[in-house]
Amino acid sequence: MNFEFSAEQKELQDQARKFLAEKCPPRAVRNVLEGKDSYDRDLWKALAGMGFLGVSIPEKFGGAGAGYLELCVIAEEIGRALAPVPFASTVCLAAEALLIAGSEAQKQKWLPAIASGDAIGTLALFEGSGKPSAKAIKLAASGGVLNGIKKPVPDGAIADFAIVAARAGPSGRESDIALFLVDTKAGGVEAKPVDNIDPSRSQAELIFRDCRAELLGPATDGWNILSHLMDRAAVLMAFEQIGGADRALEMARDYALDRIAFGRPIGSFQAIKHMLADMYVSATLARSNSYFGAWALSTNAGELPEAAATARVSATQAFQHCAKNNIQVHGGMGFTWEFDCHLYYRRSNALALALGSQSYWEDALIDRLRRKNAA
């Protein structure tokens, strides 16, 4: 048993951290947050140039052909820097959907473009409020033509292609759900950006009107593919979350050391120390759970469903906990636009919802534990 990243993986992480510290300072996040850009194009291209976007894409599709552990450490750094790029949508969701279920031609068309930073992809799953479920998917597919509305779609207004979950059969069973690949530039899709709690990553409404689409994977297998896809994305996004949680904790710690009140650093008061200790506890538990998720993902272990839900629930808790208490430690300054605390607060809450709510994943975790215990 060895439960750490290798020296090479740590080196890659270090490289990504340095790179992002230079190319993605808080100013870059704010440019997108304040609406000057819908995402940071230069950063996106630069990440591609470093090979980070295609790190786990096979070489024959233009990637580096490294494993998921490498992708996890990069995701952590993306999260730590709050990179305002469509990483979760394109790399964690769209690329993974292609890798799980794409045809040779579909992979050949889109994966190299993702790795090179030339294509942005997304997953169009949700149709308004509610948890992920086969029943909630109403968007209709008939003869390879889609009609309906998806909302919210992460980075939907800047995506070049979307993986769309649609209802293709009348039986009312999960097997009615099919996945389709849509080239958003080919017509039939209208994208409307929607305001969201974390404008450093965009959200959109996609309206499909007689939109031509090609199947992704077997027509009756959409829901199974989605479930597996969500598990993979849960692990990768957990790394974004633990990266963000760690940074929020560091910010709070640094401020507590600098800020003087009542004649001493506020970090010398137990009320503050204990708050920070509890943030450290959440962040550490989430990190350890995410490592287990990374192992399960990288080895495609049978434990992946349980490990993914565990990593997801834990990392969501940790990032939300650290981000909200980072504001609290900063006091009034933490609630100003000028301080960066709200950037982490926004991202923590957006990521918490990105794959369906915390209660959805809690429920999923208990189902999976029951299955394991029954076995």
Next chain:
Amino acid sequence: MNFEDTTQEAAFRSEVRQWISANAPKHLELELSRSSIGRIKLMNADILEVARAWQKKKFDAGWACLHWPREYGGRGASPIERVIWQQEEGVYDKLSSPFLIGEGMCGPTLMAYASEADKRRYLPKLASGEEIWCQLFSEPASGSDVAGLRTRAERDGDDWVVNGQKIWTSGGHYSAYGILITRTDPTVPKHKGLTMFLVNMKSPGVEVKPIKQANGMQEFNEVYFTDVRIPDSQRLGAVGEGWNVSLTTLMNERMSIGSRIATGFQELFDFCSRLKTENGLAIEDRATRARLADWSVKNSGLKYTSYRALSALSRGERPGPENSIGKLVAGSMMQEIAMYALDLQGANGVVSDPALAEVAAQFQTMLLSSPSNRIAGGTDEILRNIIAERVLGLPGDIRVDKDLAFNQIPIRGRR
């Protein structure tokens, strides 16, 4: 990153599994599985006898304190092998509880500070369970502030004469020996005037009085020392170095990583999977599932955190401070779990008769015992201070007594 056993580890695991399967007291498996760690009551057997018999059997076959060197009673096992042993030992690991303080704290302190002859004299019998050890640190007036202890040791020829009182001494009533920290110089600041000894608990002048605890059990003791003579040869470390010796003891405790930390999660999960309510099984209830999920990720987070520390150890590195979160998380979690399990039982949750209560009153016992888990071995508040100061680098508390001679420190607050 790899969770699978190596070939060598798999071979070791299979050897362990075979031995345990052939030797464990299987007739106690169910009762043990329903007991909280450290709170075991057996219907038809004396727990200490059963625990000692299992420990001795393990020792004779080389499985007790297996990470210790052979000459001191172990088998020189690696940290990973030790964890494999604990995983395989399963519920029978609960029988180790009378020996944990000796194995985790006293043994390592002896290894670091005792003479070679004493190590060979004491350690194997500690490992075999023949002689149980206790730790005599806390006092009525110094709990969290352990360096404020007042038990005096005064030099008299080749001996030291000890007078004072210790408290919260787990297992003191059945211990043969203990490690004892005393004040040898009250004229210097409190951390500087301390000295550590090993003491025979049967020495004249040692009196052990059990403390009846809030849960009705008696595991802790008060230990009184009245003119107890301890030969200077039983001193551990230099005179005045007791504080550093005690830190070694505590650091070794942190190094002794395993999967022993009990949270009560699996017990609750099993209970919820069986408990029928008017709307189906408890585990099908949404509110219950949310609580279970939260505890589940804490439980697994602790497990994998200990695996990370173990990986560091097996690479020859010191485990990082992340392992210090274990007791902090597990302590309050077990208390919350016990309360929730009783809540699920409704009014019947009040019943604590093992013959009538759910799961032989496992959760009622857990409820009444669990406050101690948040206090013993460092309160939740002290643990948070440790994390804040040693891990996050925040300033220490303002210590008004730091530079005062010990005998100048005020001893009473204002009423």
